Amino acid sequence: MMVYTLFLLASSFSVFSLEDSNSKGLLSLLNIILIVVPLVSIVFSSIYVYNSAEFIELLVSQPLKRKSIWLSIFGGLAASLSIAFFIGAGIPVLIYQANMIGLTMIVVGIMLSIIFVAIAMLAAVKTSDKAKGIGAVIMLWLYFSLMFDGLVLFLLFQFADYPIEKPMIGISALNPIDLSRIMILLQLDISAMMGYTGAIFKDFFGTFTGISFSIIVLLLWIALPVWYSTHKFNTKDL
Secondary structure: OHHHHHHHHHHHHHHHHHOOOHHHHHHHHHHHHHHHHHHHHHHHHHHHHHHOHHHHHHHHOOOOOHHHHHHHHHHHHHHHHHHHHHHHHHHHHHHHOOOHHHHHHHHHHHHHHHHHHHHHHHHHHHOOOHHHHHHHHHHHHHHHHHHHHHHHHHHHHHOOOOOOHHHHHHHHOOOHHHHHHHHHHHHOOOHHHHHHHHHHHHHHHOOHHHHHHHHHHHHHHHHHHHHHHHHHHHHOOO
16 A cells, blocks of 8 residues: 555656646646556455455454445455545645646546445455456456447447447446546546547536536446445355
8 A cells, every 4th residue: 555655646746747737747647547546446455355355254253244344344445545545646636736627636536446446346256266356357457448448439430420429428437437537638628639529528527417427427336336245245155
């Protein structure tokens, strides 16, 4: 956690110091956050759960509810990663860009940390084998970070003659990283560089309804994996 915090702290101050404007620094930091934060959150959480398997079995043998044990582990991991992100990236953002865009980036970064903790714990409870589980979470990270964008581009090229810009709003909800990226880029007024699709996104995500939709979807990305993993843990034979 300390290495992760120091890395984010060094990266954040570096990008703000090297760029000639705070907006460019924020954009550079966004690229780091969207790659590093999900990767560290999902890998660290899965490794922690697998390495704590014997301790978890000991806790289960005690007069404790399985639901309380699992949610406590989730809360501890989510809190530690969120605090590390806030110290490493949130404080520099507040120093250099203490406005709505900076606050949005901090909130998005914390939510991404929690989301990928939830996904990691779901993968860990579904797969007992440590090697398979860690391989699965790395593949999930690759899918959300890289493969999903490739699939979206493939759809855009295949259906270029059809008006699929509005359905793209729904498709973007299937990836928390893409949804977070859109929320930040639209506030940075870079939507003009995204063409007609950017205009569609700005008309929707730039409104109160669009912002509320984004927050609700990100909260669902936390709630659904946590609920399902808790259910699986309650019925799993340890």
